[in-house]
Amino acid sequence: MLIAGRFLWGHRTAKSSEDVHPEHMVDGTEKRLEIPSLDRSWIRTLLSRxxxxxxxxxxxxxxxxGDEGMYSSALFDGLHAYPGEITLEMVYEAFAHELRxxxxxxxxxxxxxxxxxxxxxxSRIKRTQSVRVNKQSRQSMSPRRHSIDLLEKGLNRSKSRKTSPVLISTFNPLPSVDASTGHSPPSSWTHxxxxxxxxxxxxxxxVTPQELSSLSTILGISPTKQPKGGEDVPAFDSIGAFGISISGEPxxxxxxxxSLKQHKRRVTQLPGRGSGYSALLANHLASGSxxxxxxxxxxxxxxxxxxxLEPLKAGENLHLQQSPTQTRALKYLSTLPSSRHIKPHNLTPSQASTSTNLLLHSIATLPFVGGLVPLATPPLIxxxxxxxxxxxxxxxxxxxxxALVDKVHNQAPHLRLFGPLFEPQNAGLLFRERERLGKLATGVSVEDTIADKMARMRRYSTLVERLMAVVPGVKQEDVLxxxxxxxxxxxxxSYKEAVAAFKNPGTISPIVPTGVVAKRYSSLSSRTRRSKRSSTSSILEHSQSAPASTTQGLQEKDTVIASPRPSSTFPILNLGQQVERLLKAELPFDVQSxxxxxxxxxxxxxxxxxxxxxxxxNAGGEV
Structure with missing residues (x-):
């Protein structure tokens, strides 16, 4: 039997001392915003006598x-600029704003x-994050022309009178089987x-427990089932990706x-201007779908x-078939509110046909459909x-x-694309954040909450959107x-290289990038590359045979706990090195880069x- 709860999200007329503090402060100095009293006439309209x-x-x-793309996770970023209760009116106002x-x-x-x-x-009066503004940052808001404007338009469009977009959105619908339905989403949500x-x-x-479970997943809060009074009641005991927690009292x-509560977020946990993730993908990936x-x-x-996983790593042919069984994860997913029916499929080894490319293309599509979500299952990861x-x-x-984000930010700092962390007055915080990420790489125990992680991924999605917006030689409508x-x-x-490395760890081929970074890599002689492979083969073999969470120093909890490792022990061929070559290249990047x-x-x-x-x-069993 479903247990009904109520969102008693009241709009308080007076703020407690806890609510008047800004969501974050810089250098210990508080800057308070004067918020005019809000007109509550529309609330009286909703509440009939x-x-x-x-x-x-x-x-x-x-x-x-959200399944139909009416809004992204960015909706939850601006619900409340101060720590305190999030009222139902705030959610409705933000939702109505998206619909308008x-x-x-x-x-x-x-x-x-x-x-x-x-x-x-x-619409609520938008309350921006409270950050101290110095003279330099005020000057950056002035409408004067910047030399980098030519870069924003692209090299071949620098003389055009049309204004190029600052970002090209990565929040797009899933590929449609029928092109005629791609732009006509079902309207079941309106009923x-x-x-x-x-x-x-x-x-x-x-509200129902299923609605709360779906909301918690979208917010980046993993729900658990705890028996109380002979019935399963959703319990939420953590803070999500936006510093929001869900609590309930009998x-x-x-x-x-x-009730929902907004907790204080650090500057490093505040998002950039890029697109958020999809509510649809958030629920699916958390269920391994x-x-x-x-x-x-x-x-x-x-x-x-x-x-x-083993057939995938071995490069075997995979066949797609509709899933005949229901695992616990799929049963959970089927209970959540959804605008469409879910048709799960399995991949099985097959000699006759292959659907491997379908899997590869689905993975490649994730960053372009709002798929960088906060929760996912270990096999999918x-x-x-x-x-x-x-x-x-x-x-x-x-x-x-x-560092690549910083490189792109410095090309047009006046756009403020990557959030408050990249404001000039927060240079010290940015330096400490980079040091923290360096410690994460070496396995030092460092706190890394889900709010830190999702703010980081938001910066990376903004990075992709900005790089697409300034690609030279491609029409704006064709870039995506x-x-x-x-x-x-x-x-x-990449998959072919990974399979080759899995089968023969000691004979990994060198990573030859394409596009604007190819010239720098081509200067390495084949003899040098062979010596690099031979000197690192044993390390690569160890890293591939060990569990991923061990080799990367990552644990499943917020805090990373592993043995510290000096940076000198990193294999010479690694993914960080690929970014270093991009850092040496000039902007803008071409499509392949x-x-x-x-x-x-x-x-x-x-x-x-x-x-x-x-x-x-995870064990492959059935429920």
Whole structure:
């Protein structure tokens, strides 16, 4: 039996002393924002004096809208600039704001109840993160022309009067089986409605455990099942990717009063301007399901378990077939609110046919469909890491990617693309963050929370979006398609290299990059490359035979605990070295070089994502 809870997210008229502190401070100095009192007339509109209030979207409706790409995870970044309670009104205001940004042709098809909700739900005054602003940063906001403007337009478009986009979004829908349905998403979410309830002057709605489980996964909070009173009740005991926690307290009527709380975030945990991740992908990847296409009624996905890892690493032919069994993870996924029916598939070894390329292309598509989510299963993480790493250890990959972010940021600092961490006054924090990532690479025990990890991945997705926006010689409308296709080719090549390294660890071929970085690598003689392979073969063999969590110094918890390792013991051939060659190249990068960055960002995601353990599924068992 479902246990109903209530979102009693009230809008408080007075702030406690805890709420008036900014979400973060710099150099210990507090800068308080004056927030005008908000007009609560729209709240009175929702809360009728009658027994039933106005129709509002149920939580399942909001989740299904996320499945259809109505919003990304960026919606949760701006809910509350201060630590304190997140009210239901805040969520509705942010959701209505996203709906108002949709095309008019789409909004005109909304049912009257949704149109009325959008019209009556007012936009909140946006409260930006409180950061001390010095004279230099104020000058960077002035409208004067910068010499780097030519770079923003691309070399071949520098004389065009058209303004080039600052970023090219990586938040896109899944590939559609039927092209005619690709731009006409189902409207099932518009029919998931409830009457707003007046609960002591607050807006409230009823929610189910399944809705809460889905919301927690989207927020980066892994739910657990704890038996209480003979029934399974979702329990949430951690803070998610946005510094938000979910708590519940029992009521006299046997229900639970649910509330969300915004916790204070450090500057390093604040996001860049790039696209967020997909609610659909967040729920699927946390269940070990890798979506690869959709049609009007179904989501087609590959369910990855430990059973497929060995055939994948051995380079065996794999055959796609619809999953005949339901693991615990798939059963959990099937209970969550979804706008489409889920059709899971399995991969099995086969001599007759191969679907390996389908898996490779699905992995290559992840960064372009909002797939850099906070939670995933170990088999899925291991499959992505193996395919994208070319058989090499990461070494200082994260630290070098941060340096690449800094390189791109310095080309146009006035755009402020990568968040407050890259503001001039936070240079000390940026330096310490790089030192922390260096310690992570060597296995030193360093705290690395899910908020740190997802802020880092947001910077990397912003990096990809910025590099695509300044690709020279390609039309704006063609850049995304060409980079996606180049990434698929890059992943296919990487997989072949990884299989060769797995079969013969001592004979790894040198990594020869393409594009703007190829010339620098070609200066190495073949004799030098052979000596590098022979001197590092034993280290590579050890790193590939050991568990991934051991070789990379990463654990499943927030804190990394491993034996410290000097940087001199890193294999000469590693992924961090590939980023170093990119750091020596000049901007802007061509399409193929951007594809290399995307592949390395995929590996970085496997080092940053939190693991969700499904014991039966990971062991290959059935429930």
């Amino acid at each position: 009658k027994d039933r209030g106005q129709w509002v979207p149920a939580l399942s409706g909001v989740i299904k809208a 940004s949709r095309p008019m042709t789409e909004r005109s098809a909304y049912p009257p109840a949704i149109s009325r909700f959008v019209a009556t739900t007012q 998931s409605l409830q009457h707003a309830q007046d609960l002591d002057g607050r807006v409230g709605i009823n 009521t006299a009527k046997g229900k639970r009063r649910i 890798l979506p690869f296409s959709q049609d009007e009624h179904n989501i087609n996905s590959i369910h990855l378990t430990n059973n497929i 291991e499959a992505v890491r193996f395919v994208a790493s070319t058989g090499l250890p990461p070494a200082r990959l994260l630290q070098r990617l941060e 398609r060409e980079v996606r296709e180049a990434t698929m080719r890059e992943i296919e090549w 951007v594809a290399v960055v995307v592949r390395l960002v995929l590996v970085a995601w496997t080092l940053s994502v939190e693991r969700v353990e499904w014991d039966e599924e």
